[in-house]
Amino acid sequence: MASAAASEEAVKAAKVLMVGAGGIGCELLKTLALSGFSDIHIIDLDTIEVSNLNRQFLFRKSHVGQSKAHVARDAILKFRPNINIKSYHANVKDSEFNVDFFKQFNVVMNGLDNLDARRHVNRLCLAAEVPLVESGTTGFLGQVTVHVKGKTECYECQAKPVPKSYPVCTITSTPSKFVHCIVWAKDLLFAKLFGDKNQDNDLNVHSKDDSSSNSDVFKRDADEDLDQYARRIYDHVFGYNIEAALDNEETWKNRKRPHPIYIRDALPEEALKQNGSSGGCNKEHEEPSAMASLGLTNPQEIWTLAENSRVFMEAFKLFFEKREKEIGSLIFDKDDQLAVEFVTTAANIRAYSFGIPLHSLFEAKGVAGNIVHAVATTNAIIAGLIVIEAIKVLRGDYKNYRMTFCLEHPTRKMLLMPVEPFEPNKSCYVCSETPLLLDVNTKETKLREVIDKIIKSKLGMNLPLVMIGSTLVFEDGDGLDEDEAANYALNLDKVLAELPAPVINGTKLTVEDFQQELSCSINIKHREEFDEEKEPDGMVLSGWSAPVEKQVNSNGENKSESSSSSAHGTDDTVEDISAKPGMKRKLDEISETKENCGASSSAQVVEDNDDLTMLEEDPMLKKKRLQ
Amino acid sequence: MSNSRSSTSNPGWMDLSKYVATLISFFRRLRIRAFRAMGGGDGGGAEEELTAQETALYDRQIRVWGVDAQKRLSKAHVLVCGVNGTTIEFCKNIVLAGVGSLSLMDDHIVTEDDLSANFLIPHDESMYGGRSRADVCCQSLKDFNPMVRVDVAKGDPSLIDGEFIDRFDIIVVSCASLKTKLFINDNCRKRNKHIAFYSIECKDSCGEIFVDLQNHSYVQKKPGVDPKQMELAYPSLQEAIDVPWKSLPKRTTKLHFAMRVLESYELSEGRGPGETSLSDLPAVLARRKDMCDRMSLNESQIPTALLERLLAAGKKEHPPVCAILGGILGQEVIKSISCKGDPIKNFFYFDAADGKGVMEDIPPTPAD
Numbered sequence: 003m004a005s006a007a008a009s010e011e012a013v014k015a016a017k018v019l020m021v022g023a024g025g026i027g028c029e030l031l032k033t034l035a036l037s038g039f040s041d042i043h044i045i046d047l048d049t050i051e052v053s054n055l056n057r058q059f060l061f062r063k064s065h066v067g068q069s070k071a072h073v074a075r076d077a078i079l080k081f082r083p084n085i086n087i088k089s090y091h092a093n094v095k096d097s098e099f100n101v102d103f104f105k106q107f108n109v110v111m112n113g114l115d116n117l118d119a120r121r122h123v124n125r126l127c128l129a130a131e132v133p134l135v136e137s138g139t140t141g142f143l144g145q146v147t148v149h150v151k152g153k154t155e156c157y158e159c160q161a162k163p164v165p166k167s168y169p170v171c172t173i174t175s176t177p178s179k180f181v182h183c184i185v186w187a188k189d190l191l192f193a194k195l196f197g198d199k200n201q202d203n204d205l206n207v208h209s210k211d212d213s214s215s216n217s218d219v220f221k222r223d224a225d226e227d228l229d230q231y232a233r234r235i236y237d238h239v240f241g242y243n244i245e246a247a248l249d250n251e252e253t254w255k256n257r258k259r260p261h262p263i264y265i266r267d268a269l270p271e272e273a274l275k276q277n278g279s280s281g282g283c284n285k286e287h288e289e290p291s292a293m294a295s296l297g298l299t300n301p302q303e304i305w306t307l308a309e310n311s312r313v314f315m316e317a318f319k320l321f322f323e324k325r326e327k328e329i330g331s332l333i334f335d336k337d338d339q340l341a342v343e344f345v346t347t348a349a350n351i352r353a354y355s356f357g358i359p360l361h362s363l364f365e366a367k368g369v370a371g372n373i374v375h376a377v378a379t380t381n382a383i384i385a386g387l388i389v390i391e392a393i394k395v396l397r398g399d400y401k402n403y404r405m406t407f408c409l410e411h412p413t414r415k416m417l418l419m420p421v422e423p424f425e426p427n428k429s430c431y432v433c434s435e436t437p438l439l440l441d442v443n444t445k446e447t448k449l450r451e452v453i454d455k456i457i458k459s460k461l462g463m464n465l466p467l468v469m470i471g472s473t474l475v476f477e478d479g480d481g482l483d484e485d486e487a488a489n490y491a492l493n494l495d496k497v498l499a500e501l502p503a504p505v506i507n508g509t510k511l512t513v514e515d516f517q518q519e520l521s522c523s524i525n526i527k528h529r530e531e532f533d534e535e536k537e538p539d540g541m542v543l544s545g546w547s548a549p550v551e552k553q554v555n556s557n558g559e560n561k562s563e564s565s566s567s568s569a570h571g572t573d574d575t576v577e578d579i580s581a582k583p584g585m586k587r588k589l590d591e592i593s594e595t596k597e598n599c600g601a602s603s604s605a606q607v608v609e610d611n612d613d614l615t616m617l618e619e620d621p622m623l624k625k626k627r628l629q
Numbered sequence: 630m631s632n633s634r635s636s637t638s639n640p641g642w643m644d645l646s647k648y649v650a651t652l653i654s655f656f657r658r659l660r661i662r663a664f665r666a667m668g669g670g671d672g673g674g675a676e677e678e679l680t681a682q683e684t685a686l687y688d689r690q691i692r693v694w695g696v697d698a699q700k701r702l703s704k705a706h707v708l709v710c711g712v713n714g715t716t717i718e719f720c721k722n723i724v725l726a727g728v729g730s731l732s733l734m735d736d737h738i739v740t741e742d743d744l745s746a747n748f749l750i751p752h753d754e755s756m757y758g759g760r761s762r763a764d765v766c767c768q769s770l771k772d773f774n775p776m777v778r779v780d781v782a783k784g785d786p787s788l789i790d791g792e793f794i795d796r797f798d799i800i801v802v803s804c805a806s807l808k809t810k811l812f813i814n815d816n817c818r819k820r821n822k823h824i825a826f827y828s829i830e831c832k833d834s835c836g837e838i839f840v841d842l843q844n845h846s847y848v849q850k851k852p853g854v855d856p857k858q859m860e861l862a863y864p865s866l867q868e869a870i871d872v873p874w875k876s877l878p879k880r881t882t883k884l885h886f887a888m889r890v891l892e893s894y895e896l897s898e899g900r901g902p903g904e905t906s907l908s909d910l911p912a913v914l915a916r917r918k919d920m921c922d923r924m925s926l927n928e929s930q931i932p933t934a935l936l937e938r939l940l941a942a943g944k945k946e947h948p949p950v951c952a953i954l955g956g957i958l959g960q961e962v963i964k965s966i967s968c969k970g971d972p973i974k975n976f977f978y979f980d981a982a983d984g985k986g987v988m989e990d991i992p993p994t995p996a997d
Contacts, residue, residue: 006833006941029952032748036714036948053688056725059773081751141693142960300678302696364684368692375692378725379959382718386952390981393949404984411851411971417957418979418986 010038012396017041019107021094021123023070024048025376026113026137028060029385031087035078037389040085043107046071047093051337057378095122095464097479101519104130109395111135111388115374117162121432121462122518124149124157128433129519133395135388141375144384144408148391148423151433153400159427169535174204175247176257177356180349184369187348188334191239192341194220196321196332206243232318236265236311240351260355268311268351290324292316292343293363301363305347307354314347336371345370383408383418429545431461437510437523441542444498444505444528449476452498455539461522463515470511473503479516498526679703683776687727698967703729703776705966706796710734710786710813711803712762714746714946715831718955719801721749723962724770730778731770732797733763734786735804746831746946787812795822799962802828804902804944807870807892814841814866825965828866829958830888830902833942834981836954837888840961840973841865847968863975864992872992874924882987884978886931890917891939903944910940938982953979957986 018039020030023046034042050058050065050073060077061070069091078087092098095118104110104126112134114120120136127134127149134149136157149156172178173186190205207218219238222231244262247253292313298305305313317340321329325340334341346366353360367373387406394402404420413419429436440456449468453476457466465479476490498505505511507528514521524543532540679699684691691699705728709716712735724731739757743750749769750757757765763781770779786802787809794800794816802810810828817824818841826841841863849857864872870889877885894909894916895902905913913936921928957977964970976989 033948033952036746036748036951052685055774056687056690056727059721059725062772063775081748083752299681301684302678364688364691373689373692376689377693377960378690378722379956379963381956382722382952382959383956386949386956387984389949389952390984406984408986412988415988416985417973417977417988418953418984420984 008397009393013038013393014040016108016396017106018043018392019104019110020044020113021110021119022046022113022115023074023089024054024113024115025057025378025381026139026385026388027070028058028074029378029382030111030113030388031060031074031078033385033389034392035082035085037393042085043088043090044071044075045090045092045094045099046074047091053337057376057381059378094119095517097517099126100517101126101129104132107132109133109135109392111137111392113137113385113388118462121158121162122464125432125462125515125518125520127151128156135391135395137384137388139376139380139384139408141377142380142408142410144380144387145405146384146387146391147405148395148403150395150400150403152426154403154423155426156430156433158432159424159430170204174206175253177352177358180353180358180361180366181369183349183352183356183358184345184366186352187345188370191348192332192334192345195235195318196329196341199330205239206246228319228322229315231322232315233265235318236268236315239348240264240268240355244355258357260357263307263311263351263355265311265315268307269315289339290320291339292320292347293339295320301367304360304362305350307351307360310347310350310354310360313343314351317344317347334370336367336373342367342370380408387418431522431545432520435522436545437525438543438545439527440511440524441527441529441532441544442498443530443532443540444507444509444526445530446497447540448495448497449501450494451539452541453494456524456541456543457513460543461513463513463518463520465515465517467514467516468511469514470501470503470505470509475501475503683727686774686776690726694963694967694969698963698969699727701967702963703727705798706730706732707799707801707962708732708734708782708794708797709801709803710789710809711805712737712747712766713743713804713831714748714948714951715829715836715954716801716803717747717749717766718951719829719958719962720766720770720955721773722955722959724773724777724779726959726963727774728777728962728966730780732780732782733767733770734782734784734789735762736783736785737762739765742944746948746951748948789813789816791816791820794824795820797824798966799825800827801958801962802826803830806902807896810839811867817841818843818865825962826866827958827961829954831946831950831954832903832939833945833947834950835884835939835942836950836977836979837884838954838958838961838973838977839866839869840975840977841869842965842972842974845965845968845972847964847970847972849971850969859971861972861974869975869991874921874926876993877991878993881991882976882978882989883930883932883935884980885976885989885991886926887935887939890920890931890936893920903942905940906943907937907941910937913940947981950979950981953986 016039018034018041020027020034020042021044023031023044027044027046031042031044046069048070049067050061050070052063052066054070055061055063058070060074065073069089071089071091075087075089079085090099110123110127110132112120112123114123124134124136128151131151133151134157135146136149137146138144147157148154168182168185172182173190177183177186190203193201194203194205194207205220207220220235226234241262241264244260248259248262293299293301296309296312296316298309298313320340321332321344325332332341334345336342342363346361346363349366349370350360361369387408391403391406394400403423405423407419407421409417409419426433428434431438440452442452453466453468457463457468466476467474467478468476475493477486482490493501505526507526509526511524511526512521513524529542532542679687679691679696683699683703687699707723707728707730709720709731712733720731720733739750739760739762741754743757743762744752747762747766749766750762751765761781761783763783767779767781771777786805794813800813800817802813805813805828814826814828817826823843825843825845828837828839830837842861843863845861845863847859847861849859870892874886890913891905894900894913895905897916898912910933914933917928917931917936920926921931957973957979961973961977964972973988974990974994976991977986978989979986
């Protein structure tokens with residue numbers, strides 16, 4: 003058949019880039035190789051972990067710790083030695099992967115795990131005018147979308163979810179969900195005890211018998227033995243702090259009052275027994291584990307208050323006994339068993355105080371680590387769909403481009419639902435030239451805050467440059483001479499109105515990222531009052547597709563709710579499908595389009611109206627299926 | 630049954646009695662192995678906890694389907710008859726997922742054609758020459774997950790008997806004639822034990838999955854609704870394909886009818902699955918007319934272009950479609966083993982031309 007031959011030719015001649023060699027990536031590389039692609043470049047920053055092996059089938063246990071990109075390449079070449087695969091163990095945001103690098107490819111395919119990298123690749127593809135096939139999976143759900151400059155919407159034309167954040171007081175004083183306790187345990191308690199001491203932390207550090215406001219109760223006294231120290235911390239955070247909070251009657255008027263917990267009550271009979279026993283059962287070569295040294299084996303089990311307290315104390319002590327060197331620089335990591343044990347039990351003890359149901363270590367780890375649920379089957383299906391779209395792209399068959407949703411519950415009989423792609427959003431600041439608007443107090447806000455909170459974090463720029471008229475006030479990246487760098491550093495700490503070119507009401511900023519070849523304008527509106535709860539940045543950016551916050555269900559089972567962590571640290575899959583605000587719109591529109599103009603290729607299917615309840619599959623409502 | 634085989638694929642063809650004798654002795658050996666595989670003698674109870682190793686390996690998927698499903702999965706035994714690009718995708722998925730055991734039945738000697746869609750067959754002829762498809766793929770599958778037992782079940786799917794079938798909870802059939810599929814499906818239904826039957830075919834850019842779970846009860850979980858115990862009664866393959874077309878809803882996937890025409894043509898001509906080409910088109914169009922007349926369906930419901938595509942496909946599998954079908958089937962088998970989630974009842978179709986993956990319930994379940 004002529005069309006089959008044309009596809010074959012297009013595939014054979016194509017040079018393609020895959021970003022990500024994880025769950026989707028392994029499947030994709032295999033399917034590309036089988037489908038006749040013979041020039042494949044692959045970038046992945048990650049190394050292989052045990053929890054990847056249940057679906058990243060190109061990897062074996064012996065590969066743990068090695069580069070995903072390299073091992074995936076070698077595995078495919080074993081079976082199909084005649085294709086050219088070039089692997090890069092690197093971050094796609096590195097400067098070597100610039101616009102010129104992207105220009106060499108006929109199509110780019112993403113199998114990424116975080117929003118940041120997705121946005122970055124989107125911008126490079128737009129700048130290099132290379133079509134992008136984007137994808138993601140969560141559990142049984144998945145999606146594939148096609149982004150071709152000028153023909154379809156870009157990846158950023160629609161709002162993307164950002165990790166949910168919580169008001170500080172919910173975390174510090176009035177938790178009502180398990181996830182609040184996890185955030186407290188991870189971002190406050192764990193960070194305070196084991197992390198960077200210089201970081202801001204909202205934990206109350208004052209003890210009751212402490213009149214001088216300078217001393218920090220979390221500091222270990224010089225002559226304090228470890229067990230005493232552990233007990234003191236336990237009593238402070240679970241006992242005294244709760245009691246102090248109870249003093250504020252106003253807070254508890256409409257809330258259930260929490261109960262303070264002291265170690266003598268949680269573990270009465272073990273007042274002395276625990277002393278010095280820790281670590282005794284841990285073999286030196288093994289990763290220290292409080293669970294293991296206490297003989298607890300089942301991470302699925304929900305421990306009692308006493309068990310949680312015991313594991314908490316043990317984990318606390320193990321950090322000081324076995325990992326003292328790391329204290330002061332630890333960052334929570336879901337693959338760090340001891341850290342997971344500490345955070346789980348701290349969250350559970352706090353949950354107990356507040357009458358919130360306790361959770362198993364397994365569940366708590368999922369919440370704390372923002373773990374995305376992943377199975378091989380969905381990744382395989384999605385990879386197949388990516389290749390089908392990539393072949394259409396290579397053939398220039400743009401009338402047949404589809405975005406496809408892989409569903410768990412069929413919608414109008416469909417488990418795989420293709421939808422026509424949307425046109426570019428005319429007010430998208432990434433692929434159109436619409437200016438943005440920033441409300442900011444120009445007399446109080448420093449340039450640094452605008453760069454960190456707006457330009458980097460909201461606009462996703464990597465190495466930004468800021469211009470006011472023709473005056474360059476800031477530039478990031480290497481290659482600056484000392485004078486420039488010093489000058490920019492000075493500017494960072496100036497308030498906007500005092501910059502060399504003053505920023506006042508009505509000023510227009512030009513912000514650029516050379517690597518992403520993205521430039522946009524921000525009109526400044528001076529405003530002095532901001533709502534602390536609703537506008538915590540003290541600035542409001544509008545005129546862009548503001549991210550939507552994810553919903554959290556009652557068990558706090560959400561994969562992205564940390565107050566501090568970004569989409570990093572998720573596993574190999576997506577964050578965006580779970581909150582696909584566009585999905586409802588898309589589904590509604592497609593049903594309309596179909597009914598109104600039955601001219602599309604799929605119009606041969608007679609649609610009936612009896613099952614137009616499109617959103618039974620609303621991925622926002624359904625989270626994991628854990629009992 | 631021999632008419633469907635190409636002579637090159639089975640060198641040293643024995644006469645039937647010798648063949649059967651070999652088979653029987655083989656089954657005897659296999660039975661012992663299967664007994665061991667099922668935990669015979671070492672008392673593997675359902676209440677066992679997952680090991681730390683299993684919890685670490687399966688962490689991400691346990692978050693999807695839960696611990697109980699994982700335990701059930703690790704006790705399920707799967708037989709795959711017919712090793713091709715599509716079933717190998719399925720095998721990869723369930724081996725990774727941690728099924729108890731997987732047996733592969735396909736004595737065909739590997740040829741160069743097998744390389745096009747089957748990623749487990751190495752490129753180098755010295756590595757596959759003279760070996761059966763099942764044999765070559767078995768080793769690689771074992772490597773995917775050392776906790777899963779993968780073995781080769783020598784023999785001919787069209788001859789497997791009831792006792793042999795009893796070793797399995799799930800049987801998947803591919804690249805087999807309609808006759809063989811009906812035979813195996815019928816056998817599954819006759820056993821006292823519950824054996825789920827699936828058939829799967831990929832014809833280039835199109836694919837079909839048939840599901841027979843007999844009587845299946847499961848827990849349905851939908852967002853915002855309490856979990857519900859559900860019962861489904863499946864028709865057999867024979868019953869499903871015997872359903873008069875005019876009783877089917879108008880919007881039934883055209884691929885369903887097209888596949889029935891092709892199947893009927895292959896059967897009456899004594900062709901093996903996929904042993905067709907475009908030159909068969911006139912005869913196939915006559916068959917379409919015949920069947921449409923008989924069952925009062927407008928011939929336009931089975932477009933000639935679609936039949937052309939299916940005929941031209943022959944035995945060719947399109948790798949992305951293999952991945953999609955193998956993925957869907959993998960999920961279905963996991964659903965049926967774990968008794969969690971709405972299973973497909975009872976056909977699934979995918980066509981890369983429109984990108985739809987559609988379920989069909991044939992005959993349609995009457996609405997309450």
